[in-house]
Amino acid sequence: METSVNAEALLPILLGLLLAVTPGTLSANPGLVARITGKGLEYAAKEGLLALQRDLHKITLPDFTGDFKIRPIGRGHYDFHSLEIHSCELPHSTLKPLPGQGLSLSISDSSIGVQGRWKVRKSFAKLQGSFDLLVQGLAISVDLLLGTDPSGRPTVTAPRCSSRIYDVDVDISGGLGWLLNLFHNQIESRFRKVLEDKICEMVQKSVASDLQPYLQTLPVTAKIDSLAGIDYSLVEAPQATAQALDMMFKGEIFNLHNRSEVAAHAPVMSLPEDHEKMVYFAISSYVFNTASHVYHQAGYLSFFITDDMIPSDSTIRLTTKSFRAFAPRIARLYPNMNLELQGAVIAVPLLNLSPGNLSLAPQMDIQAFVLLPSSAQEPVFRLAVGTNISAMLTLDTNKVTGFLNPGKLQVELKESNVGMFNVELLEALLNYYLLNTLYPQVNDKLAKGFPLPLLNRVQLYDLALQIHKDFLYLGANVQYTRV
Template structure:
């Protein structure tokens, strides 16, 4: 093997290895049979309306009657008045997609007829009823280059068992002679037209709706969420699973996340229509993205302290614990700048969600509007627990602060006992920092939902390294103008 061939082979092998080492999803959506059945109800209602739009072409032809001669007939102005699909079901086709089976459907058609036999001419109207229509539709599921889901018709078949035609007019014996020819041609045309309309309905109705699933969601001015599909939706024997990237990112500068998602498995629950698997990776990329965007910085000034707190954020207050302060900066307003030296990562266990953030607290004396004097730098560590819920299609949270510990990292005002500041810092964090964080978490982060879908009957369950959200769905059609 030459050097160039070897290089190509090595490159191909590297690419194959890279593709085989597929990244685990950070977020999984599972649609159960109950969810598919609900979607199917609305889809069938749309298909019924679409099938009434089938345009049946005029039918004409000649047939020969023994001992009589050739008869020419024409059927025109064919109008498909109704198409009813009373019995249908949707099934999962493992590794393939979905199948919709429709049985005992029926339709009604009317129109005009005209016949010519030598000098005999007649015309009138007719009513046609199609019964025992069976339709089978296979739907192929995929994803496009942007990570949005795609749906297409991979196979469709229609079979019509019965066609009844009633012709108005006086020459009943003549109509019965060409009835068979009309019935066969009409059945063949309608069977073809139904599948054409099914494919068109999937392309113009179902596919555009599937594309309303948000691939990216802007959370605020700093951070967004990537919900792109990492693989085509996978049909199993009991559910349809959709693997999403599930990653927060900084809008200003998107950088690679320095950690990878663990395998994410949902328990075999099927009581709700839809389940969301949320990995610790997904939540921790939020921390990483906000930290990268410089958003995990918070400043506390005296004006932010609640009125029921008796002390102010000034050097006079702190001089009781740090004697040098009053000498160096007597009765001077102060500012605390809180920041995280690294993204605070959380852990998820069956008992719940928790994190141990490390926060740097830099204290300044405010000498003027543009001049700050550094005083001391503290490090705060603590136990924080979180409550997760679902509200209005958003994951919302609430933090509760546990035990905190302070340590001194640097001082510009001499040495002092840090433990004497413990209660004061507890008040600052619990009455100012925590409410601000919880206000933002209360707004939540949007779940990946297609247009006009609302959730109800939600549940939240914790498991190792992930949490599961279950819900039923309600589709809200657009109001008619």
């Protein structure tokens, strides 16, 4: 039985409601909200601290020079050069929401070790040696301003950065190390100023060259199949509250070849105040509705059944002879002819999300035709078909999969050119077709899953799913895999 058109049409629609997508052009509410909790920000701070610690080793410290005058030695000139950071410890950090702006990163109780060389020139004499410098009590404070660019991707800048070093200790060795130690306070003050400036310069450069490009890996659109794509763009800048960071995505499913506005509105989603997981996704039923609109408008929610699609061992055939028992007139008017059923979903089927339940109730119109010897089609009767479908969802590290639980069809005879007849036998045929052919094909495709829109190298674990009124609520912890 070949029903690829139906399976391909149902798959994106049913998976669409699992995707991280959001409201359409006419909607004031987001279709997807991604909430990063304090626990998630704590994890992000930990991972960011490791990256920052690696970057600090890359700081190029400038040489600096100065003159000295010490009795009875007189005047001289010193030069510190070949400065390298050889150790860096950043044990404590916090990343908190900065309401109305973005995030605030604070790093405290840190230390940095620096090694280098020194030279002293006095008249025609020149001496040199090495030094070790230990910076302790380093504190860094950075504001991260979050926004969105014209494409809908998140942006980040660091407009404010401050660093403070509370203690600098320089140990100078070499022939005139005792001399340089006489004015170590001046040297330590110079080192403190250089390091404080360089640390903030490096942090702001890292935000621009590392963090911002990483945020750009969030997909703005993704292709579902040859017809449809998904819009993952942000509808506004990320919103920081006292306890979390919320990101609102557009996420409508659209026709790749002829995008048009979808006359649907995303419902208001009242997210639970959960904080046990690192991240939560609230996925509106609007996603399903935009998918339904696209595939219905494109004619994908239609099908046909002919006799050669019925299993050979079936006792029910799509022939006038087989229908003779419950519609005698059809066999008399059209002896020994085949039938064809052409069906279509009448209106855009809407997803119903209620606590603990996910279902839809498509209404179909099925027209029966007799295939005449001339190859013409003669309409003989029309049926109204309704059913209820429930779905089960499963989740893994980066994708959502589904499984359909079909309900029984309810078939009603709407009009007939061959007299009234009992539709029970035809109802059994349609149920057999759906249960044994269409649903298994769709479930095979649903089992392959569809990826969630995630940044590069991010995976989800400890996933939990709840179904609330009008939205799915997914909680998860996050694992960042380093390259």
